[in-house]
Amino acid sequence: MSAVLADMAIPFALEPWSNERLALVEDALDAWVTADAPLGLDHGAPAALVEAMRYAVLDGGKRLRPLLVLAAHEAVVGSQHTAALSAGHNAAMRAACAVELIHAYSLVHDDMPCMDDDVLRRGKPTVHVQFGEASALLAGDALQALAFELLTPIDDTVPCVTQAKLCALLARAAGSAGMAGGQAIDLASVGLPLTERQMREMHQLKTGALLQGSVMMGAHCGTPDATALEALLEYGAAMGLAFQVVDDILDVTADSATLGKTAGKDADNDKPTYVSLMGLQPSRDYAQALLAQAHRALRASGLPDTQALAALAEMVVSRTH
Numbered sequence: 001m002s003a004v005l006a007d008m009a010i011p012f013a014l015e016p017w018s019n020e021r022l023a024l025v026e027d028a029l030d031a032w033v034t035a036d037a038p039l040g041l042d043h044g045a046p047a048a049l050v051e052a053m054r055y056a057v058l059d060g061g062k063r064l065r066p067l068l069v070l071a072a073h074e075a076v077v078g079s080q081h082t083a084a085l086s087a088g089h090n091a092a093m094r095a096a097c098a099v100e101l102i103h104a105y106s107l108v109h110d111d112m113p114c115m116d117d118d119v120l121r122r123g124k125p126t127v128h129v130q131f132g133e134a135s136a137l138l139a140g141d142a143l144q145a146l147a148f149e150l151l152t153p154i155d156d157t158v159p160c161v162t163q164a165k166l167c168a169l170l171a172r173a174a175g176s177a178g179m180a181g182g183q184a185i186d187l188a189s190v191g192l193p194l195t196e197r198q199m200r201e202m203h204q205l206k207t208g209a210l211l212q213g214s215v216m217m218g219a220h221c222g223t224p225d226a227t228a229l230e231a232l233l234e235y236g237a238a239m240g241l242a243f244q245v246v247d248d249i250l251d252v253t254a255d256s257a258t259l260g261k262t263a264g265k266d267a268d269n270d271k272p273t274y275v276s277l278m279g280l281q282p283s284r285d286y287a288q289a290l291l292a293q294a295h296r297a298l299r300a301s302g303l304p305d306t307q308a309l310a311a312l313a314e315m316v317v318s319r320t321h
Contacts, residue, residue, distance in 0.1 A: 012307035014315060017066055025066045026058070028097050032150060042207070043143070052131045052139035053146075057104040060122035064316070065214040066096035068239070071308035072218030072232060091158045092221040095166050099149040099214045102174050105143035106210075108136050110183065136293055144174075149216075165220050173213025182206025186271070191223025194272045200241065207247070215239070215309075224303075231301035235294050235309065242290035243316050248273035249283050254321060289317055292319045 035050040044074040073092040088103065111118040111126040112133060119129050128136035151158070151166045158166075172178055182205030215236035219229060252275050274283045294313040 001030040003163060012311050014308070014311040015017050017308055017311075021067060021070050022063055024093065025070075025096055025100065028093055029057060029100065032097060033101075038052055044265065048131075048135070048140055049142060051315055052127055052135050053143055055130060056127050057109050057143060060124070061100075061104075062319075063100060064243070064312070065099040065210060065314055066213060067097040068309075069099060069218035069221075072215045072222045074218075074307055075232075075303045075306045076222035076224045077229065090221075091162050091166065092151070093217055094158065094215040095152045095170075095214075095221060098150045098166070098170060099173075099217065101143045101147040102170060102179075103210060105140040105147075105175070106179055106183075108140035108143070110155075113185065115183070120159075144162075158251060162221065166217050167219065169213050169217050175210045177208075178205055178209035178213070182209065189272055189278060191270045192272065194277065196277060199272060199274065199277055203241060203244040204237065207244040208237060211240035212236030218301055224233060228301045230302050231297045235297040235301070237292040238290045238297065239316060241314055242287050242294070242313070244273045244285055245287045245290065246317060246319060248275050249280065249287070250319075250321065251275070252280065267271070286302070287317050 004083065033050065035044040035047050067114075069260050070092055073095075107121060108127045110116050111121055112128050121127075121128055124130075126136075127139055131139070147170065148167055151170065152163050174180065176184075182202055185202045186206055189198075194202070212233065213236070215232050219232050224232070251273065274286065293312055295310060298310055298313075
């Protein structure tokens with residue numbers, strides 16, 4: 001009987017795993033997004049600017065990107081290193097917070113009147129509604145800069161070669177060939193019919209690049225081999241696209257209270273979505289196909305423990321908000 005029990009797979013408990021890490025991420029963000037003077041300077045940031053920054057990033061959101069960083073890191077180096085994250089001297093924790101800062105800045109800017117002109121985010125007024133457009137613009141700029149500051153501590157807590165790799169990965173994921181480029185395509189596509197290929201390429205940049213970049217940043221905080229890196233790259237691509245497909249589905253099936261943002265905005269603004277292109281059920285089927293692709297990639301990675309990454313993929317596709 002004991003041999004049989006030993007062979008039975010123990011289901012991975014995502015909630016306690018994620019809750020432990022989310023608490024560490026929240027504590028780190030709270031400590032790092034402050035008006036305190038950075039090391040080496042005798043002055044800190046204006047209090048009003050920091051208030052807007054903290055409003056944008058603290059106490060809200062799914063924190064999927066930080067969780068992907070930490071899950072990929074643990075898949076490469078082992079989950080026994082989790083305790084070290086709380087010290088704030090771990091490259092993976094810095095990377096996890098950096099991608100969340102980039103994500104937060106992008107939301108602040110995307111919600112502004114010159115972009116999506118939205119008034120609700122994470123169940124509360126958007127930053128420009130709460131603080132004004134000029135303050136929102138500056139808060140987003142400052143969050144972006146702080147992300148790279150976190151990745152480049154001036155002490156020796158993160159090796160220089162790791163700092164450089166993480167900065168390069170994050171810059172590419174967030175820049176003109178990544179998130180910003182995807183947003184530019186999105187804005188230019190309003191009212192235009194897109195093919196499935198064009199839709200896929202747009203969202204691989206707008207949403208997928210930062211999610212995939214989160215996975216790769218976590219992996220590069222360790223020393224993965226080429227097989228693992230290639231598999232994690234494919235996993236991240238599938239996850240990034242699946243997230244957007246589900247987002248498009250929820251935009252037409254959930255209400256604003258559930259989403260924490262304005263529902264139906266894409267249709268109201270005549271934006272092309274997977275649902276408008278493929279239909280509701282085919283979009284759901286596509287999300288399941290992308291989930292299967294993510295699982296295949298994890299199986300091909302050769303990594304001994306990818307349960308957290310697998311569970312996060314399941315969460316992305318089954319989420320209701």
